[in-house]
Amino acid sequence: MASASHTEALPFYASCDVADALLTLGHTSAGYIPDIHLWSPQFKGGNTRVFGPAYTVQMVPASDKESPKPDQHFVDAIPEGSVVCISQPANMVNAVWGGLMTARAQVKGALGVIVDGRIRDLNEQREAGFPVFAKATSIMGAGPFTRASTLNAPITMQPNPNHPAVTIHAGDYIVADADGIVVIPKDMLAQVETQCKKSTAADDQCMAALKAGENLAATFKKYRG
Template sequence: MTRAKMVSRRKTRTIIKTKTMKSTMVNIRNASSKHSISDALIKLKHPTGGHIPSLSLVSPRDSVTAKLCGQVFPVRMVASSDKNAPPKPSTHFVDAAPKDSVMLVTAPDNVRSAVWGGLMTARAQAKGVKGVVLNGNCRDLAEHWESITIFAKGHSTLGQSPFTRPATLGEPIEIRCDSNIPPSDADPAWPTMTVQPSDILLADVDGVVVVPRKQVAEVVELTKKGREVDARCLEDLKQGKGVAETFKKHRGA
């Protein structure tokens, strides 16, 4: 095969892959609300329903318009003192983020410093990153408000250095439950969730959910059915029917 044909085939595969990704984004974005997506994942036996707990919207200030939908670019932060973690990547973690991705940055539970700040937002915006989800803290709140969508556990006056550093970029990461919330018999420990670089992250005022790439089609179909059932329930409830009879009629429960 000539070099020209090889290049042409690679371009064709890239175009097909891009079109497939765009179609995937449209389908999952239009699926419905984030809670219905979590409901669908629970039906598919996902242990957490794709939900990342304890995260809140910090930017923009208008929560109604704040929405994210994109392919995850995972970043794992570790304590700077962690000698067992992989070495710090040679590329800065924001420089490594692909255009149109949603950055998902994890930090150790006990870290009180931020893992994201105003300069990171400036670079991410210039790169075309859709938004940022931090399983950790951010700072420089006012610098984000007019420019990028960010969800985080909280905020801090402390910067990333010298407290944490990147360990892995674009590799699977684990989302663990907050160690400050001890499990009990009534409320067992939240399952650890593994997020892959190919997964789809969606977020809005209701929260953050990650859909495994291989389950997108099933989730879209289930949320479509759920939306139709909810519409029938809503109509009956507006007409004065009881919740129990309405749910039994339309949901079978």
């Protein structure tokens, strides 16, 4: 269980800082989910930063009659203060998140949504100011193509061929901004905060030295070791 001090401190660190910290701590994937980008409120821009515990949703093809079905719509089940993380089956053309879902998610107190797949109603998302991260967009709704299956069970985001797959467990912490998305295992939160403090302090020294005209290689050697 994360202490309040960790959950208050970590939002001030960017996704890049957190990924660097996880890599230093021996996390082979650095918690990085590649190929998913910020679409709303702006496309890969602005100061949007999402930080909070994951609420996970596994989507399956609508034709799948064997996988479990949730007792309620997955959006109605969103816990307040969580980041919705959705795994969509590969190579589907439809969206699994749209404007009406955002309206309900905001009322439920969601912090944002991460979709390993497609979204739609982009202008509605932006008008709502809701943080939405996804691989791509679509004009097709979910109904005929996909449905929700398990909620708050581990989900694995579709891997890039050159990067390890990342599994998200309910309660893991998500850091997401214009640069990308990082998943922090919930039992590593304190370690990540400590490492972020150390590495960002070194980077601040590097920046000051470089602006003063120092050589990059010498600066890195001096402050990063």
